[in-house]
Amino acid sequence: MTSGNSAHAGGTLEERKMPMRFNWVGCGPDCHGWVSAVGIATADSPQAFEDFARGRELNGATLVLDSSGGSVNDSITLGRRFRDLGMLTTVGTTILNRNPNGNRASVAPEAYCESMCVFLLLSGKTRYVPDMAHVRVHQIWMGDRADDAKAASYTAQDMMIVERDIGRLAKFTFDMGGAGELLSLALSVPPWEDLHELSRSELRLTHLATTDAVVDVLPRTEMPVPVAEAAPKEAASKEAASKPLQERFASKPEGESAPLASKSTKTAEAIVPTNATAAPAK
Secondary structure, eight states, rough: BBBTTTTTOOOSSHHHHOOEEEEEEEOTTOOOOOOEEBOOOOOOHHHHHHHHHHTTTOTTTTEEBBBOOBBBHHHHHHHHHHHTTTOOOEEEEEEEEEEEOOEEEESSSOOOOTTHHHHHHHHHEEEEOOOEEEEEEEOBBOGGGGTTTTOOOOOOOHHHHHHHHHHHHHHHHHHHOHHHHHHHHHHTOOSOOEEEEOOHHHHHHOOOOSSSSSGGGGGOBSSSSSSSSOOOOOOHHHHHHHHHHHHBBBBOOTTOOOOOOOOOOOOOOOOOTTTTTOOOOO
16 A cells, blocks of 8 residues: 555556556446456546546446555545445456357456555445455555665654555545454554455455355346356355356466466555655545
8 A cells, every 4th residue: 555645555467566457348248247447546547437437337337356556545536436336346357268159258266456456345335255366455654665664764744644544544444334354454564574365254354345146246147158167155046046147257268377376565655755745645
């Protein structure tokens, strides 16, 4: 997370380290499609989303996240916009499945949602986290000093920026229906430690996961999708009724390797201008 002017968290996979991109993923005439959000939230992201949303009906749409985090304040702005639209959120990467009947999009569940991405996930009206997804948290910190946080010097102004953004994040968390345990877990991980990956029980405890059923967030469809299933286990009766929707969470195409496990990024920024006066938060 980055705090102050901006609070950022980088990533380990190249796309997740780039500024956030929004794409509409169509999946044929028998489903509604979804929004793919990949990359870190920056000062440009709220406007980028508004430009993307113009002319589209996104009320109640599904947002699929694969992100290393980004700016605290810009993520909060995005998250409130997502909630205003009543969007549904999940973690995953969009993949294109090629078959004789044409290309078909699906969601690979092994993806990453780190740092401020976790709070974007929280902004969903309904939230589903696949078993294979990695949801990780850490502290807000002065990002320009996160690489050697213990040796760095900090001013009272720096501390004010961090404390202010913690307050903003706390209000956002409770406004979105999150639990105090989410803040407690995140604020317990300093930048010299690896990010904390939330367990299934912690996802429930923090209210990040509101459902165990993929059918509650993926687009409705009447036709089965010809891709391999990799959804979490659900009750047999629910599985039988919702199999076409479960299949939207797919395995990687044959021959394509899964993302390599990597060390989590631990950045968090509260950048102070060179004139040593803290800039207003964005």
